[in-house]
Amino acid sequence: MARPARKSADPTRPLLKPAVRVGNLDTAALIGELRQVHEDAEDENIGRMPADEELFRALLYLEANAGAVKSEEARRKAAITRVKLWQYLREQAEIHQAKAVEDARAANAEWADLVPALAVNAPSAAYNKAKRLQAALLADPSRGEKSVRRTPEAVLEAQQRLAAQAAALRRAEVKAASHQALTASVAQRLLEHRADLESHGDVIFWLDQIEAVLPNCDTPTQMLSLKTYVEAVVRELKKIERTTTRPPVLGPAAQLAYAAAAEIISR
Structure with a gap:
């Protein structure tokens, strides 16, 4: 008996579950807490640590000086907080990179111009990567919206849906x-x-x-x-x-x- 043909996944079908994201964080407060951990550990370089608002540079400092925290429990908690903050940066980077691509395209940049900037090898790959980045802009998990699959087809469908909603509004x-x-x-x-x-x-x-x-x-x-x-x-x-x-x-x-x-x- 012939096996039934396997149905291919619809590339525009949204994921069944909302994307898991860390969402909004008070990053300055978290960096302040990590600063206090290093001060309590008498980190001799703490005076060189960047301001709480300088998230990226502060994380680099904390990574380089993680050994100054002698308590294993405090070091573990601090590392987990750093993981969360790096995840936050990843999520924010996707959003802002997608907006930068939109601005470049609005300024008549060709996909070939974006090949090196997006670290890909061809204009078609730049287009596909840009579409995958746009998926981060098309749903807000904080409102319970389902994420958009990271395929050009799914992004295009989501954009058309949002355009129709905007037109109706x-x-x-x-x-x-x-x-x-x-x-x-x-x-x-x-x-x-x-x-x-x-x-x-x-x-x-x-x-x-x-x-x-x-x-x-x-x-x-x-x-x-x-x-x-x-x-x-x-x-x-x-x-x-x-x-x-x-x-x-x-x-x-x-x-x-x-x-x-x-x-x-x-x-």
Whole structure:
């Protein structure tokens, strides 16, 4: 009986588990703790140790002077901390190298120009390595996102997904801005025709609120307040229309403003 053909792995399939990374660290604090270990051990060269913020140089010092720590337990803990800090540097290096490649390409660098910089032997290898580096930029494990496989196909799929998300966000922002502009326009029309609106106490109150917020309506909070006030005016006018025999709006222009307000708040 013939053996079933083995299915090849989909190169764009994400890993099933989020990438394991050390993530964000307070590196200066950790270097400070290692400095204290060496001070407690009376490291005679401690005065030459770089500042806590100089992570790379400080790690080189700690590596060169590890023997100054005589306690085996303290030396073991210090070495493990150094391992963690070097891992942090590796993760950060991938991110920043990927950004550097993007900047080089944006400045019209050819893949052949990046061959020696990426320590590869051919432009195609530079392209593939750059794509693998970009995988580090396309997921944030701190938010529980799954990592992207380090293949050009997987990176391209992730980039297309992010581009689609960004486009959807831009469309939503444009729609929201358009709705806000229409709300402001409708609010202005209500004010222009307030003399033809029912002079009920609540109607007057909400029109006054519109008049107060409309001239400086810039922030999302102010726009939300404006929409709330327009809704309140429409609600009060409809209430008058239902509960009395008198029309809440007089004149065709005011009626159009009222209808526009009712329509905008229904969206």
